[in-house]
Amino acid sequence: MPDPRTQIVADAYDDMGETFAAWRERIVGDPRDEWANELVSRLEDGSRILELGCGAGSPETKRLAQRFAVTGVDISPRQVERARAAIPEAEFVCADFSELELPIGSFDAVASFYVFNHVPRELLGPLLASIHGWLVPGGWLLTAFGQSDNPGWTGEWLGAQTFFAGFPPEVNSRLVREAGFRIERDEVVTFEEPEGPASFQWVLAQA
Template identity: 35%
Template sequence: MSEELTTAAELFDAIGAGYEEAFGRPPVVDAAVRELLAVLPPSARVLDVGSGTGRPVAADLVAAGHRVTGIDVSAEMVRIAREQVPGAEFVQADVREWESEPESWDAVCAFFPFLQLARAETERALGRIAGWLVPGGRFALITVPSDVENVPVDFLGHSIRVTSFPADALVERVRAAGLEVTGTRAETFAPDKPGAEPEEHLLISARKPG
Protein backbone atom coordinates (compact mmCIF):
# COMPACT_ATOMS: atom_id res chain seq x y z
CA MET A 1 0.00 0.00 0.00
CA SER A 2 1.30 3.46 -0.85
CA GLU A 3 1.45 6.38 1.54
CA GLU A 4 -1.86 8.03 2.31
CA LEU A 5 -3.11 10.36 -0.41
CA THR A 6 -4.92 13.31 1.06
CA THR A 7 -6.92 14.56 -1.93
CA ALA A 8 -9.15 13.03 -4.57
CA ALA A 9 -7.05 14.74 -7.26
CA GLU A 10 -3.91 12.95 -6.06
CA LEU A 11 -5.74 9.63 -5.81
CA PHE A 12 -7.25 9.66 -9.29
CA ASP A 13 -4.17 11.13 -10.94
CA ALA A 14 -2.38 8.06 -9.57
CA ILE A 15 -5.05 5.53 -10.56
CA GLY A 16 -5.83 6.90 -14.03
CA ALA A 17 -7.11 4.29 -16.47
CA GLY A 18 -6.83 1.64 -13.76
CA TYR A 19 -10.14 2.89 -12.36
CA GLU A 20 -12.02 1.98 -15.52
CA GLU A 21 -10.24 -1.38 -15.70
CA ALA A 22 -11.30 -2.24 -12.15
CA PHE A 23 -14.84 -0.85 -12.13
CA GLY A 24 -15.93 -1.08 -15.76
CA ARG A 25 -19.72 -0.76 -15.95
CA PRO A 26 -21.28 -1.35 -12.52
CA PRO A 27 -24.92 -2.45 -12.94
CA VAL A 28 -26.22 0.51 -10.95
CA VAL A 29 -24.42 2.94 -13.28
CA ASP A 30 -25.99 1.28 -16.31
CA ALA A 31 -29.38 1.50 -14.61
CA ALA A 32 -28.92 5.20 -13.88
CA VAL A 33 -27.92 5.99 -17.45
CA ARG A 34 -30.87 4.01 -18.85
CA GLU A 35 -33.24 5.93 -16.57
CA LEU A 36 -31.87 9.24 -17.80
CA LEU A 37 -32.00 8.24 -21.46
CA ALA A 38 -35.68 7.32 -21.02
CA VAL A 39 -36.71 10.76 -19.71
CA LEU A 40 -34.30 13.38 -21.10
CA PRO A 41 -35.47 15.74 -23.84
CA PRO A 42 -33.55 15.68 -27.14
CA SER A 43 -30.10 17.33 -27.03
CA ALA A 44 -30.32 17.70 -23.26
CA ARG A 45 -27.59 19.53 -21.38
CA VAL A 46 -26.09 17.09 -18.87
CA LEU A 47 -23.46 17.82 -16.23
CA ASP A 48 -21.38 14.83 -15.11
CA VAL A 49 -19.81 15.57 -11.72
CA GLY A 50 -16.75 13.39 -11.15
CA SER A 51 -16.70 12.35 -14.79
CA GLY A 52 -13.60 10.16 -14.49
CA THR A 53 -12.47 8.51 -17.72
CA GLY A 54 -15.64 9.57 -19.53
CA ARG A 55 -16.81 5.99 -19.88
CA PRO A 56 -19.43 4.72 -19.70
CA VAL A 57 -21.53 7.71 -18.60
CA ALA A 58 -20.49 10.62 -20.82
CA ALA A 59 -19.86 8.26 -23.74
CA ASP A 60 -23.37 6.77 -23.58
CA LEU A 61 -25.05 10.16 -23.19
CA VAL A 62 -23.13 11.68 -26.10
CA ALA A 63 -23.94 8.65 -28.27
CA ALA A 64 -27.63 9.34 -27.57
CA GLY A 65 -27.28 12.92 -28.84
CA HIS A 66 -26.98 14.79 -25.55
CA ARG A 67 -24.62 17.69 -24.77
CA VAL A 68 -22.38 16.62 -21.93
CA THR A 69 -19.94 18.56 -19.77
CA GLY A 70 -17.86 16.59 -17.28
CA ILE A 71 -15.99 18.05 -14.34
CA ASP A 72 -13.34 16.18 -12.39
CA VAL A 73 -10.63 17.22 -9.91
CA SER A 74 -8.06 14.94 -11.57
CA ALA A 75 -6.05 16.33 -14.48
CA GLU A 76 -5.20 12.78 -15.54
CA MET A 77 -8.87 11.73 -15.63
CA VAL A 78 -9.75 14.82 -17.66
CA ARG A 79 -6.96 14.01 -20.13
CA ILE A 80 -8.18 10.42 -20.54
CA ALA A 81 -11.83 11.49 -20.89
CA ARG A 82 -11.05 14.06 -23.57
CA GLU A 83 -9.23 11.37 -25.53
CA GLN A 84 -11.92 8.72 -25.09
CA VAL A 85 -15.05 10.89 -25.49
CA PRO A 86 -14.19 13.75 -27.86
CA GLY A 87 -17.88 14.58 -28.28
CA ALA A 88 -18.15 15.85 -24.68
CA GLU A 89 -16.47 18.75 -22.90
CA PHE A 90 -14.32 17.99 -19.86
CA VAL A 91 -13.05 20.52 -17.34
CA GLN A 92 -10.67 20.06 -14.42
CA ALA A 93 -12.69 21.49 -11.54
CA ASP A 94 -13.85 20.82 -8.00
CA VAL A 95 -17.63 20.69 -7.51
CA ARG A 96 -17.17 22.65 -4.27
CA GLU A 97 -15.83 25.63 -6.23
CA TRP A 98 -17.11 25.26 -9.79
CA GLU A 99 -19.71 27.84 -10.84
CA SER A 100 -22.67 27.40 -13.16
CA GLU A 101 -25.65 29.52 -14.13
CA PRO A 102 -28.86 28.73 -12.23
CA GLU A 103 -31.33 26.45 -14.02
CA SER A 104 -28.90 25.67 -16.84
CA TRP A 105 -28.82 21.84 -16.84
CA ASP A 106 -31.48 19.32 -17.82
CA ALA A 107 -29.74 16.66 -15.74
CA VAL A 108 -26.82 16.24 -13.37
CA CYS A 109 -25.03 12.95 -12.72
CA ALA A 110 -22.91 12.53 -9.61
CA PHE A 111 -21.52 9.00 -9.57
CA PHE A 112 -19.21 8.49 -6.55
CA PRO A 113 -17.73 12.04 -6.37
CA PHE A 114 -18.60 12.78 -2.72
CA LEU A 115 -16.81 9.97 -0.87
CA GLN A 116 -13.77 12.13 -0.07
CA LEU A 117 -15.81 15.19 0.95
CA ALA A 118 -16.87 16.08 4.45
CA ARG A 119 -20.58 15.59 5.10
CA ALA A 120 -21.21 19.34 5.25
CA GLU A 121 -19.45 19.74 1.90
CA THR A 122 -21.67 17.09 0.34
CA GLU A 123 -24.77 18.83 1.70
CA ARG A 124 -23.64 22.15 0.20
CA ALA A 125 -22.86 20.48 -3.12
CA LEU A 126 -26.34 18.95 -3.25
CA GLY A 127 -27.88 22.37 -2.70
CA ARG A 128 -25.75 23.90 -5.44
CA ILE A 129 -26.65 21.10 -7.87
CA ALA A 130 -30.36 21.59 -7.19
CA GLY A 131 -29.94 25.24 -8.11
CA TRP A 132 -28.25 24.37 -11.39
CA LEU A 133 -31.11 22.14 -12.57
CA VAL A 134 -33.96 23.44 -14.71
CA PRO A 135 -37.45 22.92 -13.26
CA GLY A 136 -38.27 19.29 -13.95
CA GLY A 137 -34.55 18.50 -14.34
CA ARG A 138 -33.19 15.14 -13.26
CA PHE A 139 -30.52 14.26 -10.72
CA ALA A 140 -28.84 10.85 -10.47
CA LEU A 141 -26.57 10.20 -7.48
CA ILE A 142 -24.57 7.01 -6.88
CA THR A 143 -22.48 6.33 -3.81
CA VAL A 144 -21.28 3.64 -1.45
CA PRO A 145 -23.68 4.08 1.48
CA SER A 146 -22.19 3.70 4.94
CA ASP A 147 -22.24 5.44 8.30
CA VAL A 148 -18.56 6.44 8.16
CA GLU A 149 -16.73 9.72 8.56
CA ASN A 150 -13.05 10.27 7.72
CA VAL A 151 -12.32 6.54 7.95
CA PRO A 152 -9.07 5.18 6.42
CA VAL A 153 -9.60 2.50 3.74
CA ASP A 154 -7.51 0.80 1.05
CA PHE A 155 -8.70 1.70 -2.45
CA LEU A 156 -6.95 0.08 -5.43
CA GLY A 157 -3.68 -0.01 -3.55
CA HIS A 158 -3.89 3.47 -2.07
CA SER A 159 -4.75 4.48 1.48
CA ILE A 160 -7.46 7.14 1.52
CA ARG A 161 -10.01 8.54 3.96
CA VAL A 162 -13.69 8.06 3.18
CA THR A 163 -16.86 9.75 4.40
CA SER A 164 -20.38 8.65 3.51
CA PHE A 165 -23.97 8.54 4.78
CA PRO A 166 -26.32 5.65 5.50
CA ALA A 167 -28.79 5.25 2.65
CA ASP A 168 -31.80 6.77 4.43
CA ALA A 169 -29.78 9.74 5.66
CA LEU A 170 -28.52 10.52 2.16
CA VAL A 171 -32.04 10.30 0.73
CA GLU A 172 -33.12 12.85 3.33
CA ARG A 173 -30.27 15.18 2.36
CA VAL A 174 -31.25 15.02 -1.30
CA ARG A 175 -34.78 16.01 -0.27
CA ALA A 176 -33.44 18.77 1.98
CA ALA A 177 -31.66 20.20 -1.08
CA GLY A 178 -35.08 20.79 -2.62
CA LEU A 179 -35.33 17.73 -4.87
CA GLU A 180 -38.07 15.11 -5.13
CA VAL A 181 -36.67 11.58 -4.76
CA THR A 182 -38.29 9.42 -7.45
CA GLY A 183 -36.58 6.13 -6.66
CA THR A 184 -33.65 4.25 -5.14
CA ARG A 185 -31.79 1.13 -6.18
CA ALA A 186 -29.09 -0.87 -4.38
CA GLU A 187 -26.65 -3.39 -5.89
CA THR A 188 -23.63 -5.29 -4.60
CA PHE A 189 -20.66 -4.90 -6.92
CA ALA A 190 -17.32 -6.72 -6.98
CA PRO A 191 -14.53 -4.73 -8.71
CA ASP A 192 -12.49 -6.67 -11.29
CA LYS A 193 -9.27 -6.39 -9.31
CA PRO A 194 -7.46 -9.01 -7.18
CA GLY A 195 -8.08 -8.37 -3.51
CA ALA A 196 -10.84 -5.81 -4.08
CA GLU A 197 -13.76 -6.28 -1.70
CA PRO A 198 -17.40 -6.29 -2.90
CA GLU A 199 -19.20 -3.06 -2.05
CA GLU A 200 -22.76 -1.80 -1.98
CA HIS A 201 -23.75 0.77 -4.59
CA LEU A 202 -26.77 3.01 -4.03
CA LEU A 203 -28.55 4.95 -6.78
CA ILE A 204 -30.80 7.83 -5.75
CA SER A 205 -32.91 9.21 -8.61
CA ALA A 206 -34.45 12.63 -8.13
CA ARG A 207 -36.27 15.41 -9.92
CA LYS A 208 -36.41 19.16 -9.39
CA PRO A 209 -40.04 20.22 -8.88
CA GLY A 210 -41.57 22.58 -11.38
Template identity: 45%
Template sequence: MSATPSDIVEAGYDRIAARYLAWSEQVEGDPRLRFLHDLLARLPAHPAVLDLGCGAGLPCLALLAARGEAVGVDLSGDQLALARQRVPTARLVKGDMTAVEFPPASFDAVTAFYSIGHVPRDEHGALFQRVASWLRPGGHFLAALPSGDGHGTVDDWLGAPMFFSGHDPRTSRRLLAEAGLDVLVDEIVTMREPEGPASFQWVLAARPGSAYGVF
Protein backbone atom coordinates (compact mmCIF):
# COMPACT_ATOMS: atom_id res chain seq x y z
CA MET A 1 0.00 0.00 0.00
CA SER A 2 1.42 3.38 -0.99
CA ALA A 3 1.85 6.09 1.62
CA THR A 4 -0.87 8.76 1.81
CA PRO A 5 0.00 12.47 1.87
CA SER A 6 -0.65 12.57 5.62
CA ASP A 7 1.64 9.55 6.11
CA ILE A 8 4.41 11.34 4.20
CA VAL A 9 3.97 14.56 6.19
CA GLU A 10 3.84 12.78 9.55
CA ALA A 11 6.91 10.64 8.86
CA GLY A 12 8.78 13.57 7.35
CA TYR A 13 8.31 15.90 10.29
CA ASP A 14 9.03 13.12 12.77
CA ARG A 15 12.35 12.76 11.02
CA ILE A 16 13.27 16.43 10.71
CA ALA A 17 11.49 18.06 13.68
CA ALA A 18 14.58 19.55 15.32
CA ARG A 19 16.18 20.36 11.95
CA TYR A 20 13.04 22.17 10.78
CA LEU A 21 12.98 24.31 13.93
CA ALA A 22 16.61 25.36 13.36
CA TRP A 23 15.95 25.92 9.63
CA SER A 24 12.92 28.11 10.27
CA GLU A 25 15.01 30.41 12.46
CA GLN A 26 17.20 31.13 9.40
CA VAL A 27 14.31 32.36 7.26
CA GLU A 28 14.58 36.10 6.53
CA GLY A 29 11.51 38.30 6.27
CA ASP A 30 9.03 35.82 7.73
CA PRO A 31 5.89 37.95 8.31
CA ARG A 32 4.07 35.56 10.64
CA LEU A 33 4.53 37.68 13.78
CA ARG A 34 3.25 40.79 11.99
CA PHE A 35 0.09 38.99 10.97
CA LEU A 36 -0.28 37.28 14.35
CA HIS A 37 -0.09 40.59 16.23
CA ASP A 38 -2.68 42.02 13.82
CA LEU A 39 -4.93 39.07 14.63
CA LEU A 40 -4.45 39.39 18.40
CA ALA A 41 -5.40 43.07 18.24
CA ARG A 42 -8.80 42.00 16.88
CA LEU A 43 -9.53 39.39 19.57
CA PRO A 44 -10.97 39.61 23.08
CA ALA A 45 -8.67 39.86 26.09
CA HIS A 46 -8.45 36.12 26.80
CA PRO A 47 -9.16 34.37 23.48
CA ALA A 48 -9.48 30.68 22.73
CA VAL A 49 -7.35 29.96 19.65
CA LEU A 50 -6.74 26.78 17.65
CA ASP A 51 -3.39 26.49 15.83
CA LEU A 52 -3.46 23.95 12.99
CA GLY A 53 -0.05 22.45 12.31
CA CYS A 54 1.48 23.97 15.44
CA GLY A 55 4.85 22.22 14.99
CA ALA A 56 7.32 22.82 17.83
CA GLY A 57 5.17 25.67 19.14
CA LEU A 58 7.57 28.50 18.38
CA PRO A 59 6.95 31.29 18.03
CA CYS A 60 3.20 31.39 17.42
CA LEU A 61 1.66 28.82 19.75
CA ALA A 62 3.76 30.19 22.60
CA LEU A 63 2.42 33.71 22.01
CA LEU A 64 -1.15 32.42 21.76
CA ALA A 65 -0.79 30.46 25.00
CA ALA A 66 0.60 33.51 26.79
CA ARG A 67 -2.44 35.50 25.69
CA GLY A 68 -5.25 33.01 26.29
CA GLU A 69 -6.33 29.40 25.82
CA ALA A 70 -4.33 27.75 23.05
CA VAL A 71 -4.90 24.39 21.37
CA GLY A 72 -2.26 23.03 18.99
CA VAL A 73 -2.86 20.27 16.44
CA ASP A 74 -0.11 18.45 14.57
CA LEU A 75 0.38 15.15 12.74
CA SER A 76 3.92 14.70 14.03
CA GLY A 77 4.50 13.23 17.46
CA ASP A 78 8.08 14.46 17.42
CA GLN A 79 6.93 18.00 16.69
CA LEU A 80 4.42 17.81 19.53
CA ALA A 81 7.13 16.56 21.88
CA LEU A 82 9.09 19.73 21.15
CA ALA A 83 5.96 21.84 21.62
CA ARG A 84 5.22 20.16 24.95
CA GLN A 85 8.62 21.26 26.22
CA ARG A 86 8.33 24.80 24.92
CA VAL A 87 4.63 25.56 25.46
CA PRO A 88 3.55 23.47 28.47
CA THR A 89 0.35 25.46 29.04
CA ALA A 90 -1.10 24.69 25.59
CA ARG A 91 -3.42 21.76 24.95
CA LEU A 92 -1.79 19.59 22.30
CA VAL A 93 -3.66 17.21 20.01
CA LYS A 94 -2.01 14.67 17.71
CA GLY A 95 -4.10 14.39 14.58
CA ASP A 96 -4.92 15.38 11.02
CA MET A 97 -6.46 18.84 10.74
CA THR A 98 -8.89 17.48 8.17
CA ALA A 99 -10.23 14.89 10.63
CA VAL A 100 -9.94 16.28 14.19
CA GLU A 101 -13.21 17.18 15.89
CA PHE A 102 -14.04 20.25 17.96
CA PRO A 103 -17.41 21.59 19.10
CA PRO A 104 -19.02 24.20 16.85
CA ALA A 105 -18.30 27.85 17.66
CA SER A 106 -15.62 26.95 20.22
CA PHE A 107 -12.79 29.29 19.15
CA ASP A 108 -12.28 33.02 18.79
CA ALA A 109 -9.64 32.36 16.13
CA VAL A 110 -8.03 29.58 14.12
CA THR A 111 -4.50 29.90 12.76
CA ALA A 112 -2.53 27.88 10.23
CA PHE A 113 1.05 28.99 9.62
CA TYR A 114 2.31 27.29 6.41
CA SER A 115 0.59 24.01 7.35
CA ILE A 116 -2.34 23.92 4.89
CA GLY A 117 0.18 23.54 2.07
CA HIS A 118 0.70 19.98 3.33
CA VAL A 119 -3.01 19.13 2.82
CA PRO A 120 -4.13 17.85 -0.61
CA ARG A 121 -5.65 20.81 -2.41
CA ASP A 122 -8.91 19.02 -3.17
CA GLU A 123 -9.49 18.96 0.60
CA HIS A 124 -8.91 22.67 1.19
CA GLY A 125 -12.52 23.69 0.62
CA ALA A 126 -13.85 21.18 3.14
CA LEU A 127 -11.13 22.21 5.61
CA PHE A 128 -12.15 25.87 5.33
CA GLN A 129 -15.74 24.82 6.04
CA ARG A 130 -14.57 22.98 9.16
CA VAL A 131 -12.65 26.05 10.28
CA ALA A 132 -15.71 28.24 9.79
CA SER A 133 -17.79 25.85 11.90
CA TRP A 134 -15.26 25.99 14.75
CA LEU A 135 -15.25 29.80 14.84
CA ARG A 136 -17.56 31.80 17.04
CA PRO A 137 -19.54 34.54 15.24
CA GLY A 138 -17.07 37.31 14.50
CA GLY A 139 -14.14 34.91 14.94
CA HIS A 140 -11.08 35.06 12.69
CA PHE A 141 -9.07 32.69 10.55
CA LEU A 142 -5.42 33.55 9.84
CA ALA A 143 -3.50 31.37 7.38
CA ALA A 144 -0.41 31.34 5.22
CA LEU A 145 -1.54 29.51 2.08
CA PRO A 146 0.48 28.38 -0.94
CA SER A 147 0.63 31.03 -3.66
CA GLY A 148 0.81 28.51 -6.50
CA ASP A 149 -1.06 25.45 -7.70
CA GLY A 150 1.68 22.85 -7.25
CA HIS A 151 0.82 19.36 -6.03
CA GLY A 152 2.98 16.36 -5.16
CA THR A 153 5.80 14.88 -3.13
CA VAL A 154 9.34 16.23 -2.96
CA ASP A 155 11.85 13.42 -2.49
CA ASP A 156 14.19 15.37 -0.21
CA TRP A 157 13.07 18.39 1.76
CA LEU A 158 15.42 19.13 4.67
CA GLY A 159 16.40 15.47 4.66
CA ALA A 160 13.05 13.73 4.25
CA PRO A 161 10.32 13.26 1.64
CA MET A 162 7.55 15.86 2.00
CA PHE A 163 4.16 16.45 0.42
CA PHE A 164 3.03 19.90 -0.77
CA SER A 165 -0.20 21.01 -2.42
CA GLY A 166 -1.92 24.31 -3.12
CA HIS A 167 -4.19 26.46 -5.22
CA ASP A 168 -3.63 29.76 -6.93
CA PRO A 169 -4.72 32.75 -4.79
CA ARG A 170 -7.93 33.35 -6.72
CA THR A 171 -9.10 29.78 -6.11
CA SER A 172 -8.26 29.99 -2.41
CA ARG A 173 -10.27 33.22 -2.10
CA ARG A 174 -13.23 31.52 -3.76
CA LEU A 175 -13.03 28.51 -1.44
CA LEU A 176 -12.89 30.76 1.62
CA ALA A 177 -15.96 32.66 0.40
CA GLU A 178 -17.81 29.40 -0.29
CA ALA A 179 -17.04 28.36 3.30
CA GLY A 180 -18.84 31.49 4.50
CA LEU A 181 -15.72 33.42 5.49
CA ASP A 182 -15.25 37.10 4.68
CA VAL A 183 -11.68 37.86 3.59
CA LEU A 184 -10.40 40.99 5.36
CA VAL A 185 -6.71 40.79 4.44
CA ASP A 186 -5.23 39.12 1.35
CA GLU A 187 -1.52 39.67 0.77
CA ILE A 188 1.21 37.84 -1.13
CA VAL A 189 4.45 38.00 0.84
CA THR A 190 7.84 36.78 -0.37
CA MET A 191 10.42 35.80 2.24
CA ARG A 192 13.88 34.31 1.86
CA GLU A 193 14.36 30.73 2.97
CA PRO A 194 17.92 29.32 3.16
CA GLU A 195 17.37 27.78 -0.30
CA GLY A 196 15.95 30.93 -1.87
CA PRO A 197 12.80 33.10 -2.07
CA ALA A 198 9.39 31.63 -1.24
CA SER A 199 6.00 33.34 -1.57
CA PHE A 200 2.81 32.67 0.37
CA GLN A 201 -0.71 34.04 0.29
CA TRP A 202 -1.54 35.44 3.73
CA VAL A 203 -5.25 35.68 4.43
CA LEU A 204 -7.16 36.94 7.43
CA ALA A 205 -10.83 36.04 7.18
CA ALA A 206 -13.77 36.33 9.55
CA ARG A 207 -16.96 34.43 10.23
CA PRO A 208 -19.81 36.94 9.91
CA GLY A 209 -21.34 38.02 13.19
CA SER A 210 -20.51 40.19 16.16
CA ALA A 211 -16.88 41.10 15.46
CA TYR A 212 -14.07 42.15 17.75
CA GLY A 213 -11.90 45.18 17.22
CA VAL A 214 -11.80 47.62 14.35
CA PHE A 215 -11.09 46.45 10.81
Protein backbone atom coordinates (compact mmCIF):
# COMPACT_ATOMS: atom_id res chain seq x y z
CA MET A 1 0.00 0.00 0.00
CA PRO A 2 1.50 3.36 -0.96
CA ASP A 3 1.73 6.13 1.61
CA PRO A 4 -1.58 8.11 1.45
CA ARG A 5 0.30 11.22 0.19
CA THR A 6 1.82 9.13 -2.60
CA GLN A 7 -1.64 7.78 -3.45
CA ILE A 8 -2.81 11.39 -3.87
CA VAL A 9 0.01 11.87 -6.41
CA ALA A 10 -0.90 8.64 -8.24
CA ASP A 11 -4.56 9.70 -8.51
CA ALA A 12 -3.51 13.18 -9.65
CA TYR A 13 -1.53 11.88 -12.65
CA ASP A 14 -4.33 9.46 -13.50
CA ASP A 15 -6.82 12.36 -13.44
CA MET A 16 -4.52 14.67 -15.40
CA GLY A 17 -4.26 12.30 -18.33
CA GLU A 18 -2.58 14.19 -21.16
CA THR A 19 -2.69 17.56 -19.39
CA PHE A 20 0.75 17.11 -17.83
CA ALA A 21 2.50 16.30 -21.13
CA ALA A 22 0.77 19.26 -22.82
CA TRP A 23 1.90 21.53 -19.96
CA ARG A 24 5.46 20.17 -20.19
CA GLU A 25 5.57 21.04 -23.90
CA ARG A 26 5.16 24.71 -22.96
CA ILE A 27 8.28 24.76 -20.75
CA VAL A 28 11.10 26.94 -22.10
CA GLY A 29 14.76 26.22 -21.38
CA ASP A 30 14.38 22.80 -19.71
CA PRO A 31 18.01 21.72 -19.05
CA ARG A 32 17.03 18.03 -19.12
CA ASP A 33 18.85 17.25 -22.40
CA GLU A 34 22.09 18.80 -21.21
CA TRP A 35 22.02 16.82 -17.97
CA ALA A 36 20.93 13.61 -19.68
CA ASN A 37 23.92 14.05 -22.02
CA GLU A 38 26.18 14.14 -18.95
CA LEU A 39 24.75 10.75 -17.98
CA VAL A 40 24.81 9.28 -21.49
CA SER A 41 28.47 10.22 -21.97
CA ARG A 42 29.33 7.99 -19.00
CA LEU A 43 27.42 4.91 -20.18
CA GLU A 44 28.16 2.19 -22.71
CA ASP A 45 25.58 1.30 -25.36
CA GLY A 46 23.09 -1.20 -23.98
CA SER A 47 23.52 -0.07 -20.35
CA ARG A 48 20.54 -0.75 -18.09
CA ILE A 49 18.77 2.46 -17.06
CA LEU A 50 15.97 2.62 -14.50
CA GLU A 51 13.81 5.74 -14.89
CA LEU A 52 11.78 6.55 -11.78
CA GLY A 53 8.53 8.50 -12.26
CA CYS A 54 8.69 8.19 -16.04
CA GLY A 55 5.07 9.30 -16.48
CA ALA A 56 3.82 8.84 -20.03
CA GLY A 57 7.42 8.68 -21.24
CA SER A 58 9.08 11.98 -22.17
CA PRO A 59 11.04 12.56 -25.41
CA GLU A 60 14.10 11.95 -23.18
CA THR A 61 12.81 8.48 -22.27
CA LYS A 62 12.40 7.74 -25.97
CA ARG A 63 15.89 9.00 -26.77
CA LEU A 64 17.44 6.90 -23.97
CA ALA A 65 15.49 3.82 -25.07
CA GLN A 66 17.06 4.01 -28.54
CA ARG A 67 20.53 3.33 -27.11
CA PHE A 68 20.00 1.75 -23.72
CA ALA A 69 17.83 -0.90 -22.01
CA VAL A 70 15.33 1.36 -20.25
CA THR A 71 12.92 0.28 -17.52
CA GLY A 72 10.44 3.00 -16.54
CA VAL A 73 8.53 2.97 -13.27
CA ASP A 74 5.47 5.07 -12.52
CA ILE A 75 2.68 4.81 -9.99
CA SER A 76 -0.06 6.15 -12.29
CA PRO A 77 -1.62 3.27 -14.29
CA ARG A 78 -2.94 5.69 -16.90
CA GLN A 79 0.46 7.29 -17.48
CA VAL A 80 2.13 3.86 -17.70
CA GLU A 81 -0.43 2.78 -20.28
CA ARG A 82 0.48 5.81 -22.41
CA ALA A 83 4.22 5.18 -21.95
CA ARG A 84 3.86 1.57 -23.15
CA ALA A 85 2.03 2.74 -26.27
CA ALA A 86 4.50 5.57 -27.00
CA ILE A 87 7.79 3.74 -26.37
CA PRO A 88 7.36 0.01 -27.09
CA GLU A 89 11.14 -0.48 -27.06
CA ALA A 90 11.27 0.21 -23.29
CA GLU A 91 9.81 -1.81 -20.43
CA PHE A 92 7.38 -0.15 -18.02
CA VAL A 93 6.33 -1.15 -14.53
CA CYS A 94 3.40 0.36 -12.63
CA ALA A 95 4.59 0.63 -9.02
CA ASP A 96 5.41 2.95 -6.14
CA PHE A 97 9.20 3.28 -6.36
CA SER A 98 9.36 3.83 -2.59
CA GLU A 99 8.09 0.27 -2.11
CA LEU A 100 9.90 -1.32 -5.02
CA GLU A 101 12.13 -4.32 -4.40
CA LEU A 102 14.73 -4.92 -7.10
CA PRO A 103 17.82 -7.13 -7.19
CA ILE A 104 21.00 -5.55 -5.85
CA GLY A 105 23.27 -4.17 -8.58
CA SER A 106 20.73 -4.63 -11.36
CA PHE A 107 21.12 -1.22 -13.09
CA ASP A 108 23.99 0.85 -14.50
CA ALA A 109 22.10 4.11 -14.02
CA VAL A 110 18.99 5.52 -12.36
CA ALA A 111 17.43 8.66 -13.82
CA SER A 112 14.50 10.67 -12.52
CA PHE A 113 13.24 13.92 -14.02
CA TYR A 114 11.15 16.27 -11.83
CA VAL A 115 9.69 13.57 -9.58
CA PHE A 116 11.32 13.62 -6.14
CA ASN A 117 9.41 16.81 -5.18
CA HIS A 118 6.39 14.48 -4.90
CA VAL A 119 8.14 12.23 -2.33
CA PRO A 120 7.22 12.70 1.36
CA ARG A 121 10.29 14.03 3.13
CA GLU A 122 10.95 11.08 5.42
CA LEU A 123 10.87 8.68 2.44
CA LEU A 124 13.55 10.47 0.42
CA GLY A 125 16.62 9.23 2.36
CA PRO A 126 15.46 5.57 2.31
CA LEU A 127 14.64 5.90 -1.41
CA LEU A 128 18.15 7.17 -2.18
CA ALA A 129 19.59 4.26 -0.18
CA SER A 130 17.47 1.81 -2.22
CA ILE A 131 18.65 3.43 -5.47
CA HIS A 132 22.25 3.05 -4.35
CA GLY A 133 21.60 -0.64 -3.77
CA TRP A 134 19.97 -1.14 -7.19
CA LEU A 135 23.03 0.29 -8.93
CA VAL A 136 26.20 -1.56 -9.79
CA PRO A 137 29.28 -0.18 -8.00
CA GLY A 138 30.26 2.91 -10.01
CA GLY A 139 26.72 3.24 -11.44
CA TRP A 140 25.16 6.67 -11.91
CA LEU A 141 22.24 8.59 -10.43
CA LEU A 142 20.84 11.59 -12.33
CA THR A 143 17.96 13.49 -10.80
CA ALA A 144 16.30 16.89 -10.60
CA PHE A 145 15.23 17.54 -7.00
CA GLY A 146 12.83 20.26 -5.94
CA GLN A 147 14.79 22.86 -3.98
CA SER A 148 12.22 24.52 -1.71
CA ASP A 149 11.97 23.92 2.01
CA ASN A 150 8.53 22.30 1.92
CA PRO A 151 7.45 19.96 4.76
CA GLY A 152 4.46 18.86 2.69
CA TRP A 153 1.69 20.57 0.72
CA THR A 154 -1.54 19.12 -0.63
CA GLY A 155 -3.56 21.18 -3.08
CA GLU A 156 -4.63 21.68 -6.65
CA TRP A 157 -2.09 21.70 -9.48
CA LEU A 158 -2.94 21.38 -13.18
CA GLY A 159 -6.55 20.74 -12.23
CA ALA A 160 -5.92 17.82 -9.86
CA GLN A 161 -5.35 17.41 -6.11
CA THR A 162 -1.69 16.54 -5.62
CA PHE A 163 1.10 16.50 -3.03
CA PHE A 164 4.51 18.18 -3.05
CA ALA A 165 7.33 18.16 -0.48
CA GLY A 166 11.05 18.78 -0.43
CA PHE A 167 14.23 19.95 1.17
CA PRO A 168 16.58 22.84 0.41
CA PRO A 169 19.59 21.96 -1.82
CA GLU A 170 22.12 21.43 0.98
CA VAL A 171 19.87 18.80 2.59
CA ASN A 172 19.27 17.01 -0.73
CA SER A 173 23.03 16.90 -1.32
CA ARG A 174 23.66 15.57 2.18
CA LEU A 175 21.05 12.83 1.74
CA VAL A 176 22.66 11.79 -1.55
CA ARG A 177 26.06 11.53 0.15
CA GLU A 178 24.61 9.71 3.18
CA ALA A 179 23.09 7.14 0.81
CA GLY A 180 26.66 6.31 -0.27
CA PHE A 181 27.06 8.40 -3.44
CA ARG A 182 29.92 10.64 -4.55
CA ILE A 183 28.52 13.81 -6.11
CA GLU A 184 29.98 14.65 -9.52
CA ARG A 185 27.86 17.69 -10.41
CA ASP A 186 25.26 19.56 -8.33
CA GLU A 187 23.58 22.77 -9.54
CA VAL A 188 20.33 24.67 -9.10
CA VAL A 189 18.98 25.56 -12.56
CA THR A 190 16.15 28.01 -13.29
CA PHE A 191 13.96 27.83 -16.39
CA GLU A 192 10.51 28.99 -17.47
CA GLU A 193 7.43 26.95 -16.68
CA PRO A 194 4.17 28.23 -18.26
CA GLU A 195 3.34 30.03 -14.96
CA GLY A 196 6.79 31.62 -14.54
CA PRO A 197 10.35 30.82 -13.42
CA ALA A 198 10.97 27.48 -11.67
CA SER A 199 14.18 26.17 -10.08
CA PHE A 200 15.28 22.58 -9.60
CA GLN A 201 18.46 21.08 -8.20
CA TRP A 202 20.17 18.80 -10.70
CA VAL A 203 22.49 16.18 -9.24
CA LEU A 204 24.70 13.68 -11.03
CA ALA A 205 26.24 11.25 -8.56
CA GLN A 206 28.17 7.98 -8.64
CA ALA A 207 27.54 4.89 -6.49
